Amino acid sequence: MKSLEKATADYEKAKEKMEASKARYEADLKRFKAAEIAKTEAExxxxxxxxxxxxxxxxxxxxxxxxxxxxxxxxxEIQKEETKADDES
Incomplete structure (x- = not known):
């Protein structure tokens, strides 16, 4: 029975970590999108x-x-120079 309790505890711990990671990911994604919008606006x-x-x-x-x-x-002009360089090779 100990191994079932340990497995259940490990499962719950992993689930909590995953949910915390998901929350951090969503927060990071929001910050990224806001920064992307700000960058576009500045451009x-x-x-x-x-x-x-x-x-x-x-x-x-x-x-x-x-x-x-x-x-x-x-x-x-740039394209012509590139073409000349390619022709010389």
Whole structure:
């Protein structure tokens, strides 16, 4: 009978630990999600500051966005350099 009592006690102890771990996990997950939301909000505010500093009207900003989307000269140059490096290898 001792082994049944020991097994039952071990089971209860393990169950309590698991429930405590689950509670800590849920609390950590809440903190993580809150931090993730705060990070996204901070990034968005930084983007808004940059855009406002450009001092463009909405139509000018839309035209700029189209030019960047269609042109992206910096990215094209990088891709060309990578292609040249690959060709030389």
């Amino acid at each position: 968005n505010l930084e983007i808004v500051k940059i855009i406002r500093a450009m001092d463009m009207s909405i139509p000018e900003l839309e035209a700029f966005k189209k030019r960047m989307k269609n042109g992206l000269p910096g990215r094209v």
